Amino acid sequence: MRRPLIAANWKMHMTLADAGELAQSVVEGCRAVRDVDIILAPPFTALARVRKEVSDSSIGLGAQDLYWEEKGAFTGEVSPGMLKDAGCDYVIVAHSERRQLFGETDKSANRKVIAALTNDLMPILCVGETDAERDRGVTYVVVDRQVKEALKDVAEAQLDKLVVAYEPIWAIGTGRTATPAQAEEVHQSIRGQLAKLFSADAADKVRILYGGSVKPDNVDDLMAEADIDGALVGGASLKTESFNRICGFQRRT
Numbered sequence: 001m002r003r004p005l006i007a008a009n010w011k012m013h014m015t016l017a018d019a020g021e022l023a024q025s026v027v028e029g030c031r032a033v034r035d036v037d038i039i040l041a042p043p044f045t046a047l048a049r050v051r052k053e054v055s056d057s058s059i060g061l062g063a064q065d066l067y068w069e070e071k072g073a074f075t076g077e078v079s080p081g082m083l084k085d086a087g088c089d090y091v092i093v094a095h096s097e098r099r100q101l102f103g104e105t106d107k108s109a110n111r112k113v114i115a116a117l118t119n120d121l122m123p124i125l126c127v128g129e130t131d132a133e134r135d136r137g138v139t140y141v142v143v144d145r146q147v148k149e150a151l152k153d154v155a156e157a158q159l160d161k162l163v164v165a166y167e168p169i170w171a172i173g174t175g176r177t178a179t180p181a182q183a184e185e186v187h188q189s190i191r192g193q194l195a196k197l198f199s200a201d202a203a204d205k206v207r208i209l210y211g212g213s214v215k216p217d218n219v220d221d222l223m224a225e226a227d228i229d230g231a232l233v234g235g236a237s238l239k240t241e242s243f244n245r246i247c248g249f250q251r252r253t
């Protein structure tokens with residue numbers, strides 16, 4: 001069985017004071033949540049602050065991006081070793097905002113996934129189609145390509161450290177959540193693609209998160225789907241009540 005994972009992507013939000021306060025209230029509010037991995041991914045500037053708040057809890061720390069080189073003249077970038085040093089266990093890779101606004105490609109996603117894995121960080125690889133791509137009926141072509149290219153030269157043995165997040169771009173920050181059935185179809189296809197590229201056994205172990213307008217009122221239905229193993233939450237992760245409710249999603253049997 002795959003252990004559910006709920007990840008908060010705070011994006012470019014939170015002062016140090018806000019970050020500390022929110023992390024503390026998530027720690028308190030989620031104490032009773034069992035058998036779910038919860039992680040907070042604040043901006044780089046707040047990693048140390050959030051680490052302090054979560055250090056005595058089961059809540060993990062993630063970064064929102066990394067660069068693949070270990071050190072050097074790369075102004076503005078942050079290395080995998082620096083993230084480990086800051087206490088990160090996870091790192092989000094190739095979020096659609098990075099692809100759309102900052103020119104990230106499948107090739108850079110691949111380098112980042114490999115850099116994360118070789119430095120003992122669990123990458124959360126983001127994939128997903130645009131509205132226009134869904135309308136043109138090429139969702140699976142796009143997502144298959146993104147998965148395949150990002151995982152080039154990754155070894156099957158590394159797959160148990162990989163997390164994939166399916167985030168249809170049309171659902172991000174729009175309030176237009178994919179229906180559970182729409183998301184499940186794509187999740188199944190991603191798992192099928194992983195089975196083809198590696199093995200069915202390895203594919204079975206990879207957690208595939210859904211992201212895109214996940215809210216307290218849709219998380220239970222999404223999590224009821226067999227191949228939806230968690231959520232990558234943007235807007236609703238910025239408020240304690242909504243994020244804690246998402247982490248405490250109701251399981252259906």
Ligand code: 13P
Pocket residue numbers: 009095167171172173174175211212213214232233234235236
């Ligand atoms: P929203 O939850 O705000 O739609 O953002 C999703 C997302 O991009 C998480 O990485």
